[in-house]
């Protein structure tokens with residue numbers, strides 16, 4: 087069939103419109119609220135009131151009792167309780183180079199096994215460290231597409247794990263290929279991090295639990311089933327909690343590495359992995375800094391605002407992310423015994439940074455800021471300065487202190503702007 091010049095440009099316009107619509111659909115699904123005026127009236131649980139209604143009067147009461155109450159509620163009602171560190175962890179360095187990234191870095195790969203026989207699942211940790219005589223502070227992160235996706239460095243082991251289908255990522259039949267090398271490098275300014283004097287340690291989140299709903303038959307969950315158990319109980323760990331648990335196991339390794347300052351490990355994650363970094367920071371107090379990039383619903387955003395993604399939608403589309411009990415709160419956010427500002431409060435008094443993106447309305451950027459604002463009084467109780475601004479700041483005007491925040495212009499992503507803020511924030515905390 088022949089097209090006239092006119093009809094082919096009409097076709098092109100239709101294709102562009104279709105692509106734009108599907109792009110918009112991906113980040114702003116229809117039928118959800120994106121209007122601040124339509125946020126329902128809500129009242130948040132008070133982090134400084136015990137469950138019996140009495141007031142938390144001092145830091146000691148927070149540390150010994152109130153923090154544990156909140157942690158227990160998140161464990162049993164939201165993310166699910168995770169097992170303790172396994173008795174046997176086996177670390178094996180599988181590669182080493184002291185001449186990586188054109189000679190500025192050390193690169194090593196370490197496998198974390200759960201038994202000495204090296205059977206069952208294992209986690210592959212990729213580590214870049216600045217070439218220097220003294221140990222380095224480190225950013226620990228999970229990645230979406232395999233360690234090989236963060237850089238074109240051909241020496242990085244190509245992941246053999248199941249991967250989510252993704253266009254332009256060289257993934258064929260859910261497996262990475264050589265074409266997958268470096269496909270996510272725009273989110274990983276490794277040289278910049280190294281030149282600022284920090285290390286970067288990263289691990290593919292699918293090593294811990296592949297990100298699809300298989301009733302928890304793969305990944306690390308089955309390692310911990312009691313006799314006869316086939317899936318986690320309603321108050322036991324979903325995938326987000328498992329990914330966070332994996333970050334703690336990576337920390338277990340970092341503690342043994344004398345090239346790393348284990349008191350200066352920042353955990354950072356984007357989107358579902360931002361939800362994960364917040365939960366890792368809440369459950370593992372070894373993390374000195376906790377960073378959430380565009381984490382949204384079930385992350386930094388307040389659930390009760392019902393803005394963008396909702397509890398019901400996240401539980402329906404991703405039934406494996408949270409624990410079984412979390413489903414009780416579908417369309418019933420006001421009955422949640424906690425809200426996400428209390429997740430931030432669990433990180434106090436350690437440094438926390440939440441980043442939003444202006445166009446990422448699905449993640450409720452304003453609601454992400456409000457969580458920090460409402461957690462601020464716990465920081466104050468613990469002797470830290472409150473959040474530096476009570477007003478949601480303008481785009482690209484970061485606020486800093488022990489509580490850091492920015493809303494960047496642009497969409498749901500991790501950019502060099504974000505990383506520069508995290509590096510500045512770490513410099514401030516470590517007085518570098």
Ligand code: GTR
Pocket residue numbers: 356357358359381382383395400
């Ligand atoms: C979306 C999900 C968000 C966010 C994001 C991601 O589909 O609705 O909560 O986690 O995925 O992780 O990429």
